[in-house]
Amino acid sequence: RGCPYECTYCMARIMWNKKVRFRGVKNVVDEIEECGKKYGIGEFNFHDELFTLKRDRTIEICREIKRRKLDIAWVCMVRVDFVWEDVLKEMKEAGCKKIMFGFESGSQEILDLMKKKASIEKAREAVKLVKKIGIKTAGNFMFGNIGENDETIKLSIKFAKELNTDTVAFFIASPYPGTEFYDIAKEKGYLRPD
Numbered sequence: 001r002g003c004p005y006e007c008t009y010c011m012a013r014i015m016w017n018k019k020v021r022f023r024g025v026k027n028v029v030d031e032i033e034e035c036g037k038k039y040g041i042g043e044f045n046f047h048d049e050l051f052t053l054k055r056d057r058t059i060e061i062c063r064e065i066k067r068r069k070l071d072i073a074w075v076c077m078v079r080v081d082f083v084w085e086d087v088l089k090e091m092k093e094a095g096c097k098k099i100m101f102g103f104e105s106g107s108q109e110i111l112d113l114m115k116k117k118a119s120i121e122k123a124r125e126a127v128k129l130v131k132k133i134g135i136k137t138a139g140n141f142m143f144g145n146i147g148e149n150d151e152t153i154k155l156s157i158k159f160a161k162e163l164n165t166d167t168v169a170f171f172i173a174s175p176y177p178g179t180e181f182y183d184i185a186k187e188k189g190y191l192r193p194d
Contacts, residue, residue, distance in 0.1 A: 001016050001020070001021045001048075001049075002015075002016030002018070002019050002020040002021055002049065003016070003018075003020065003049035003050055003053075004018060004020055004053070005050075005079075005115075005116075005117060006018070006180075007114055007115055007116050007117075008113070008114045008115050008145075008146070008179060008181045008184070009114055009142065009145060009173055009174075009175075009176075009180075009181040010179065011178070011179065012049050014176075014178040014179060020053065025057060025060045025061050025064055026064070028061055029061060029064040029065055029068065029070070032044060032070060032072060033068060033070060036070060036071075042071065042072050042073060043072070043073045043074065044072060044074040044075075045075045045076075046074060046075070046076040046077070047077075048076065048077065049077065050079050050082060051076035051078055052076075052078050052079075052082040052083070052084075052087060053082060055082075055084065058087055058090070058091070059086075059087060062087075062090040062091055062093065062094035062096075063090065063094070065094040065095060066094050070095070071095070072095045073095050073097045074094075074096055074097065075096070075097060075098045075099070076091075076096065076099060076100070077099075077100045077102070078099050078100070078101060078126075079101070079102070079118065080101055080103070080118050080122040080123045080125070080126040080127075081117075081122050081126075083125075083126040083129055085129060085132075085133065088129065088130060088133040088135060089133060091135065092133055092134060096135055097135065097136060098135065098136040098137065098138055098167075099130050099135055099136070099137055099138070100137075100138040100139075101123065101126065101127070101137065101138065101139050101165075102140045103140065103141055103156075103159070103160075104116055104140070104141060104142050104145075105141065105142065105145070105152065105155070105156050105159075106120065106152075106155040106156035106158055106159025106160065107151075107155045108120050109147065109152065110145055110147055110148060110152050110156075113146055113147045114145050114146075114181070115180075120159065123159075123163065124162075124163070127139075127163050127165060136166040136167075137163075137165040137166050138165055138166060138167045138168070138169070139160060139163055139165040139167070139168045139169070140168075140169050140170075140171065141159075141160060141168070141170050141171070142170075142171050142172070142173045143170060143172055143173065144172050144173040145173045145181065146181065146184050146185070146188075148173075156170075175190070175191065
């Protein structure tokens, strides 16, 4: 649970107090194995905010899945700056079928305003590398963050087309109470009184 980043729109840092807590590798793979044997489940979605945050742990999980010869398929979420070829190979061999990226915007200005600490160029590199390894990609974008305008929205659409991920989703940015995005939106009078 949790994420060490401080993106202005994200609830994770509020919910988990900027702390990250990891389950043990054996504990995770035991649960996967149990779900397979007991319930016939073969597809999994890791809901970690950032699955590859601990490079060594990611490799350990993959190797434990392979060691147990678990025939599974899974999806996870990864940041564009936490992608490495050797780790991706381990992930693919362990059944990873798709990696979801929160690109959020095709405008570097908007990324900087939302404190994403990611770059357009890193996103390009990450998608290229994941495709090279043979894992599918998914991209998520948001419209409506502070500073957004017609031009930045067009940049996001253009960038989504350029990246050509296997799937893409567009969301409306929501100013959740407790986030910096909420505070800014409230201060600027963007929220309705009701």
